[in-house]
Amino acid sequence: MQFLYNILVFKAGLLLKVIAFFNKKIKLFIDGRKETFAILKNNISPSNKVIWMHCASLGEFEQGRPILENLKKIHPNKKLVLTFFSPSGYEVRKNYKEVDVVCYLPLDSRKNAQQFLDIVHPETAIFVKYEFWPNLLKELKNSNVNTILISGIFRKNQLFFNWYGGWMRKSLSAFSHFFVQDEISKNLLNSIGFTNVSACGDTRFDRVYEITKQDNQLNFVSEFKNNNYTLVAGSTWKEDEDLLVDYINNKSSEKEKFIIAPHNINANEIQQLKKSILKKVFLYSEKEEKENLNNYQVLIVDTIGILTKIYSYADIAYVGGGYTKSGVHNVLEPATFGVPIIIGPNYNKFLEAKELVNKQACFVADNSQKLSVLLTEFFRDNKKRIKSGSQSLNYVIEKTGASVKILNYLK
Numbered sequence: 001m002q003f004l005y006n007i008l009v010f011k012a013g014l015l016l017k018v019i020a021f022f023n024k025k026i027k028l029f030i031d032g033r034k035e036t037f038a039i040l041k042n043n044i045s046p047s048n049k050v051i052w053m054h055c056a057s058l059g060e061f062e063q064g065r066p067i068l069e070n071l072k073k074i075h076p077n078k079k080l081v082l083t084f085f086s087p088s089g090y091e092v093r094k095n096y097k098e099v100d101v102v103c104y105l106p107l108d109s110r111k112n113a114q115q116f117l118d119i120v121h122p123e124t125a126i127f128v129k130y131e132f133w134p135n136l137l138k139e140l141k142n143s144n145v146n147t148i149l150i151s152g153i154f155r156k157n158q159l160f161f162n163w164y165g166g167w168m169r170k171s172l173s174a175f176s177h178f179f180v181q182d183e184i185s186k187n188l189l190n191s192i193g194f195t196n197v198s199a200c201g202d203t204r205f206d207r208v209y210e211i212t213k214q215d216n217q218l219n220f221v222s223e224f225k226n227n228n229y230t231l232v233a234g235s236t237w238k239e240d241e242d243l244l245v246d247y248i249n250n251k252s253s254e255k256e257k258f259i260i261a262p263h264n265i266n267a268n269e270i271q272q273l274k275k276s277i278l279k280k281v282f283l284y285s286e287k288e289e290k291e292n293l294n295n296y297q298v299l300i301v302d303t304i305g306i307l308t309k310i311y312s313y314a315d316i317a318y319v320g321g322g323y324t325k326s327g328v329h330n331v332l333e334p335a336t337f338g339v340p341i342i343i344g345p346n347y348n349k350f351l352e353a354k355e356l357v358n359k360q361a362c363f364v365a366d367n368s369q370k371l372s373v374l375l376t377e378f379f380r381d382n383k384k385r386i387k388s389g390s391q392s393l394n395y396v397i398e399k400t401g402a403s404v405k406i407l408n409y410l411k
Contacts, residue, residue: 001167005134006110013107028087032104039103040119044079052081052122054105057089059330060128063151066206066403067126067410069098074411081120085131092304108133117143124410126150134167137174149178150406151203153351154185161188179406182351201402202352208336209400216312220287221259226294229315229379230257234307235329236320237263240344241273243368244318248298249278251372256379259310261301263320263329270302311337316378316385318342322364328353331362338393340385342374352395361391 020027044050051071055061061084072080080099084090094102106112113135125140125147140147159165160172169192178197180186186199233244241260248258258279262270274281281298282290290296301310311317317334321327322344331353334341341362347353356362365371378385 002134005167009107009109009135013109025087028091029104032087032090033106036103036106037115037119039101040081040116043101044081044119044121046121048121049075049078050081050120050122051075051078051124051126052083052120053099053126053128054083054085054131055089055128056131057084057086058092060131060151061089061093062207063202063204064126064128066203066210067150067406070403070407071410072098074407078123081122105133105136108135110135110139113139117145124148129153132168132171134171137171141174146176147174148406148409149175149180151402152178152180152185153182154180154188156188160192177409179402179409181402198405200405201399203402203406204332205396205399206401206403208332209396211308211333212312212336216309218306218309218313220284220293221299221310221313224259224293224296224299225257225313228257229255230259230313231316231318231375232259232261232311232314232334233318234261234311234320234334235263236260236318237324238269239323240318240320241276243365243371245273245276246368247372247375249276251376252279252297253379254297257297257299259299259301259313261307261310265302265304267302270300274300308333311339314339316340316342316375320344322346331356332396335361335392336396338389340378340388341392342371356392356395359391359395361388361395363388 016026017030020030053064053068055064068080068082079101081101082096082099083103083105085105090102090104096102106116117139122145125145127149129151154160159168172194176196178189178194179200180189180197181202183199186197189197233240236244241262244260260273262273270283274283277298279297280295281300282296284299284301284303287293301307311334314334314337317339319329319331319334319341321329323346327349328343328347331341331343335356341356342365343353343362345364345366347357347364353362357364363374365374
């Protein structure tokens with residue numbers, strides 16, 4: 001199986017180079033990796049002591065971030081290396097100042113794995129949530145590198161737990177310790193012979209709770225909100241936006257304000273969204289041209305990187321993605337600000353969404369009518385809104401603490 005895997009990695013590398021001619025994201029994926037080894041050689045010397053963290057994308061980075069930032073304080077003389085698999089993570093965080101090196105992880109060929117580890121020579125390797133690369137893990141084990149998984153999550157249908165997954169189970173032996181999110185994951189690993197497992201929760205809770213302590217003020221949002229009741233709809237897709245626009249145009253009160261932050265920032269789609277709204281609306285990119293932002297009822301955020309701060313202005317939040325196959329996006333970012341949350345029906349893959357629903361802090365809108373009912377209820381019923389929002393915040397606070405347990409191990 002390992003032989004077949006190596007052939008597959010080789011063919012995938014060739015195929016991606018062809019696709020890169022037609023796909024901007026894949027082009028970033030390919031071109032960025034051309035620079036990886038040069039970046040590493042220019043920033044790491046054989047005498048450096050190195051801690052390396054790998055994240056698949058931006059979400060995993062946020063999970064690893066509390067660990068990275070504390071490691072920098074604990075080990076100021078060690079070099080911190082951060083790698084990404086996806087362009088959506090690397091392109092946003094390539095200038096992250098809390099580490100010494102940020103680069104793409106090379107494709108998992110045996111040669112790349114050996115070359116990568118020869119240059120980086122980490123004394124500790126940290127993988128966030130998943131990303132199990134067999135060649136890389138094999139080389140880490142051969143080099144006796146202290147390798148840990150943080151915020152891990154395992155499911156019964158994964159390859160490791162099937163009769164034909166022996167070669168992947170063998171890869172897991174590279175890990176010195178698994179820090180997993182729940183008892184289910186711990187029991188699954190125990191069932192295939194791994195006892196070096198701690199169920200300590202998800203570091204994302206530590207990260208999102210820390211967000212509430214930072215300066216989240218955005219002057220243009222303060223001017224727009226003007227102390228009015230405001231719905232913040234984050235990471236929305238067209239399916240979400242169609243329902244929201246129907247409510248805004250036909251059922252909303254003039255005393256309600258709306259901030260919509262689409263998941264994909266596409267100029268044509270943003271303009272279509274703007275044209276579909278019958279209320280007074282402006283774009284983030286137009287804010288300098290507008291006067292009296294408080295006179296507008298709808299703000300469309302056509303940029304990235306500020307949604308977390310915008311959630312701090314919400315009286316209620318809508319999190320998009322629940323009408324797509326991939327499912328709802330991050331519900332923890334609004335939850336940490338103590339607001340009730342509304343989502344679409346596809347959320348069952350996400351433990352935090354399910355738990356927030358069970359606590360009546362998060363509510364599911366299966367269709368346009370249900371969304372309208374929920375939005376109207378929360379607008380009119382201040383007590384219900386405060387009670388549900390408190391449940392959101394309490395849930396986040398109860399789940400904090402995973403980072404401390406992991407850092408105690410790393411010390």
